[in-house]
Each structure stands twice: as structure tokens, then as C-alpha cells.
Amino acid sequence: MEVIETAFTPWASLIGGLLIGLGTVLLMAVRGNVLGATGILAGFMTPSSSSDWAWRAVMILGMISAPIAILLATGGFPTIEVPVNRWMMVIGGVIVGIGVTYGSGCTSGHGVCGIARLSPRSITATLTFMLTAGITVYILRHVIGG
Amino acid sequence: MEKLLVYISGLLFGLGVSIGGMANPAKVQNFFDVAGVWDPSLAFVMGGALLVTAPGYWFLFKRGKPMFATKFSVPTNRTIDTKLVAGSAVFGIGWGIAGFCPGASIPVLSTLNPDVVIFTASLIGGILIAKGLMKMSANRRAEAQTA
Numbered sequence: 562m563e564v565i566e567t568a569f570t571p572w573a574s575l576i577g578g579l580l581i582g583l584g585t586v587l588l589m590a591v592r593g594n595v596l597g598a599t600g601i602l603a604g605f606m607t608p609s610s611s612s613d614w615a616w617r618a619v620m621i622l623g624m625i626s627a628p629i630a631i632l633l634a635t636g637g638f639p640t641i642e643v644p645v646n647r648w649m650m651v652i653g654g655v656i657v658g659i660g661v662t663y664g665s666g667c668t669s670g671h672g673v674c675g676i677a678r679l680s681p682r683s684i685t686a687t688l689t690f691m692l693t694a695g696i697t698v699y700i701l702r703h704v705i706g707g
Numbered sequence: 708m709e710k711l712l713v714y715i716s717g718l719l720f721g722l723g724v725s726i727g728g729m730a731n732p733a734k735v736q737n738f739f740d741v742a743g744v745w746d747p748s749l750a751f752v753m754g755g756a757l758l759v760t761a762p763g764y765w766f767l768f769k770r771g772k773p774m775f776a777t778k779f780s781v782p783t784n785r786t787i788d789t790k791l792v793a794g795s796a797v798f799g800i801g802w803g804i805a806g807f808c809p810g811a812s813i814p815v816l817s818t819l820n821p822d823v824v825i826f827t828a829s830l831i832g833g834i835l836i837a838k839g840l841m842k843m844s845a846n847r848r849a850e851a852q853t854a
Contacts, residue, residue, distance in 0.1 A: 587716040650826045654825070
């Protein structure tokens with residue numbers, strides 16, 4: 562794998578985080594649901610009822626509208642730089658899908674919604690996936706790649 | 708009205724992910740590369756999200772109920788079990804390998820970036836595999852009980 566250096570963007574990232582927070586609080590205020598991407602996607606793929614499917618579809622539509630809004634406003638899509646090859650996307654994707662299903666959530670569900678509620682399960686999950694992600698990147702870059 | 712607000716919620720989330728750099732695998736992997744080209748930006752994404760969500764949730768829960776539902780649907784399970792820890796550990800490995808997590812890849816699907824499309828398709832495959840495996844083991848348990 563190659564290494565692509567990225568600039569430290571505290572302001573853009575802070576603003577991005579605040580917007581994620583606003584969207585998360587809005588969904589709770591409107592429907593009383595946590596904004597976990599895993600739960601929304603899994604429920605969209607295997608819906609329990611048509612009304613349950615509908616709000617998830619609208620939510621996903623809102624999400625995918627964002628890069629288009631950014632394109633219209635700035636003339637370009639958000640930056641996506643991929644330092645790894647396609648096989649890593651396939652392997653990583655399948656592993657993420659299995660992990661978030663057994664772990665009942667991902668960065669948004671556990672890392673934002675769960676920690677905001679001070680859920681002990683979500684705090685444990687977040688510390689765990691941050692740690693294993695760190696170890697994985699270390700091994701890929703400094704043990705195998707180094 | 709409900710649908711419009713849900714749409715805006717998704718839009719805000721998607722904008723946040725895109726602007727914050729969460730959907731840029733190089734930035735995600737650099738966040739975890741403390742021993743190399745460390746980019747601490749993503750801590751600001753998490754921090755910013757919690758800065759709004761923690762007091763926002765607190766206020767909503769105190770206030771009573773959502774606008775278009777009879778109650779808040781918040782997970783009530785408080786048991787930390789092997790499934791939670793093992794699943795989260797596995798998720799972290801995949802996140803480190805690809806640099807995308809589910810909430811980051813879904814919004815940027817509309818860029819039609821091939822890596823995003825391949826990651827998300829594989830993610831859905833992984834979710835379906837896990838759901839199938841969980842169903843199989845639940846069936847086996849039920850059979851063992853009736854036998």
C-alpha cells in the first residue's frame with residue numbers, strides 16, 4: 562500500500578462533526594431513532610415493514626444528496642483519496658459488514674449516538690474498534706509495508 | 708413534513724461526513740497512523756458530533772417524546788458480551804484495511820467513485836453473510852431445544 566499524506570483540517574473537521582451532530586439530534590427529535598448507519602442500511606436491505614423501509618430510504622436519499630450539494634456549491638465532489646488497492650476494498654468491506662452486524666453498530670451508532678447516551682456497550686465497542694483499526698493500520702504500514 | 712425532516716437529517720449527516728473528511732480513506736488511515744503521517748483531524752469530527760449530540764439527546768429525552776412517534780426507540784441492552792466486543796474488534800480491522808466505515812461510504816455513493824461502490828457492495832455482502840450466519844445458529848439452538 563502507498564501512503565498519501567493529508568493536511569490537518571481542524572476547522573473543516575469540527576464543522577463536519579457539528580453537522581453530523583445536528584443530523585443525529587434531528588432524527589431523534591423527529592422519529593426517536595438513533596442515527597446508526599449500520600442499522601439504517603441493514604434495515605433498508607431487510608425491512609420489517611413498508612413504513613419502516615420508507616424512512617430509511619428517505620434518510621439514505623438525504624445522505625447521498627450531500628456530495629451533489631457540495632458539487633453544486635463548490636464545483637467539486639468531496640475529496641476521496643484511496644491509498645489501497647481494490648481487493649482491500651472488497652476484503653475490508655466484507656469484514657466491516659460482518660463486524661458491525663455482530664457488534665450491533667459502527668462509528669455513527671456506537672461512536673456518536675451511543676457515547677452521547679453514555680451507553681457502556683457503545684463506549685466499549687468504540688474503544689475496541691478504534692484500537693483494532695489502529696493496530697491494523699500499524700501492521701499494514703509499519704510491519705508489512707515498512 | 709416528517710419525511711422532509713428525515714431527509715434534512717440525512718443531508719446534514721452526509722454534509723458532515725463529506726466536509727469532515729470522514730469519507731476520505733487516506734485521512735482515516737492517517738488518523739490511525741500515529742507512528743507515521745499522523746493526521747488528528749478525525750478526532751475533531753467525533754468531538755464536534757458529540758458536542759452537539761450529547762446535550763441534544765439529553766434535552767430531547769428530558770422533554771418527553773419525538774415529534775412523529777409515541778416514544779424514543781433507543782437500545783436498552785446494557786450487557787457487554789463477547790459478540791459486541793468480537794464484532795467491534797472485527798469491524799475495526801476492516802475499517803483499518805479499507806479506510807471506509809458504513810456511515811462514511813453511504814453518502815459518497817453518489818460520487819460513483821468505483822472504490823466507494825465496491826466497498827459498499829462488499830459491506831452489504833458482509834452484513835447479509837453475518838445475518839445468515841446468525842439466523843443459522845439461532846435455528847440450531849431452537850432445534851436443540853425442541854429435540
